[in-house]
Amino acid sequence: MRELDTLALEAKENPDKLDSLIRQLEHYILKCASRTCHRFITRSDDEWSIALMAFTQAVDNYNLDKGSFLSFVDLVIKRRLIDYIKGQAKYSSEVSIDPILFDTEPDEESEDASLRMAVAEQVVKLDSGDLKLEIETANMTFSAYGFSFFELSECSPHAAKTKKSCAIVINYMLQHDLLLSDLRSTRQLPLKIIENNTHVPRKIMERHRKYIIAAIEILSGEYPYLADYLRYIREER
Numbered sequence: 001m002r003e004l005d006t007l008a009l010e011a012k013e014n015p016d017k018l019d020s021l022i023r024q025l026e027h028y029i030l031k032c033a034s035r036t037c038h039r040f041i042t043r044s045d046d047e048w049s050i051a052l053m054a055f056t057q058a059v060d061n062y063n064l065d066k067g068s069f070l071s072f073v074d075l076v077i078k079r080r081l082i083d084y085i086k087g088q089a090k091y092s093s094e095v096s097i098d099p100i101l102f103d104t105e106p107d108e109e110s111e112d113a114s115l116r117m118a119v120a121e122q123v124v125k126l127d128s129g130d131l132k133l134e135i136e137t138a139n140m141t142f143s144a145y146g147f148s149f150f151e152l153s154e155c156s157p158h159a160a161k162t163k164k165s166c167a168i169v170i171n172y173m174l175q176h177d178l179l180l181s182d183l184r185s186t187r188q189l190p191l192k193i194i195e196n197n198t199h200v201p202r203k204i205m206e207r208h209r210k211y212i213i214a215a216i217e218i219l220s221g222e223y224p225y226l227a228d229y230l231r232y233i234r235e236e237r
Contacts, residue, residue, distance in 0.1 A: 008062050008069040018059060022052070028070065029055050032077040037085070038221040039141040040184045047081060054080035085137055131225040138226060141217050145187050147210045155210045165200045166208050167236035170215045172198050180220060189213065 011018040022029070033041040033051040041047045058069075058076040066072045139149040157163040172194060173179050179190055189209060195202050205212060215233060218226045 002068070005062075005064065005069045008059055009064075011059050012062065018056070021059070022055065025055070025070075025073075028073070029077065032074050033081060036078045036081045037140065038137055038217065038223070039144055047084070050080055050084045051077045082133075085140070086133065134223045134226050138214070138218060138223060141221075142210075142214060145210070145213055147214075149214075152211055152214055155208055157208055157211065162204060162208070163232065164236060165204050166212055166215070167233040168198050169194055169200050169205055169212055170219065170233050171236060173212075173216050174220055180216070183213070183216065 007017065007021055007024075011021045029051050030041055030043070030048065033045075033047050037047055041051070054077040055073055057080070058073045061076075062069055062072055135149055142149055157166050169189075173183065173189075179193065182190055189205060189212065191202050191205055194200065194205065215230050217223075219230060219233065
């Protein structure tokens with residue numbers, strides 16, 4: 001029997017051991033919460049409280065038949081946080097999407113562009129669904145940077161040359177984990193480092209900051225539907 005699994009079983013009957021286990025696994029709980037919410041979670045966030053309650057629930061319901069305790073914790077936290085996100089969405093304003101929110105210059109003759117526009121238009125008719133949940137989760141992530149999902153249509157690049165420059169910046173960031181970590185902790189793009197290594201002018205990055213950050217978060221997170229709108233960026237790699 002794994003030591004941690006044993007500790008979890010003991011914590012179920014002993015509040016002191018439960019407190020000790022929480023302290024021991026605090027970083028893991030925050031990591032699970034951050035992964036589910038697609039943004040960095042701290043103990044000051046509401047999501048921490050939800051994750052902590054989920055952890056306690058996992059301890060109460062754990063037995064060896066459920067396999068690894070950590071895997072079980074990850075599953076319970078993810079379910080509780082997704083329920084929380086869905087619950088919050090019920091009180092938020094109705095989701096509406098510009099069909100060309102990401103693809104600012106769609107080819108009307110393109111079957112792919114038409115398909116993506118149809119998918120985007122369909123979202124406004126849904127009360128739930130994976131795409132709508134992605135948008136709601138992304139909006140929570142973007143709020144930490146000081147902007148919302150619905151501002152992207154105003155700051156997206158239009159000219160092909162500018163779109164290519166933004167794609168170069170986004171791909172550069174995606175290839176460097178340390179820069180991603182720095183972005184999420186400071187909420188700022190490392191402009192000097194990016195400019196020195198990509199030769200993309202700082203002015204372009206500043207003008208399209210929100211778009212670049214949004215694309216980085218989407219392409220580095222678990223947003224398969226939204227990522228499809230940013231296909232051109234992957235093609236620039």
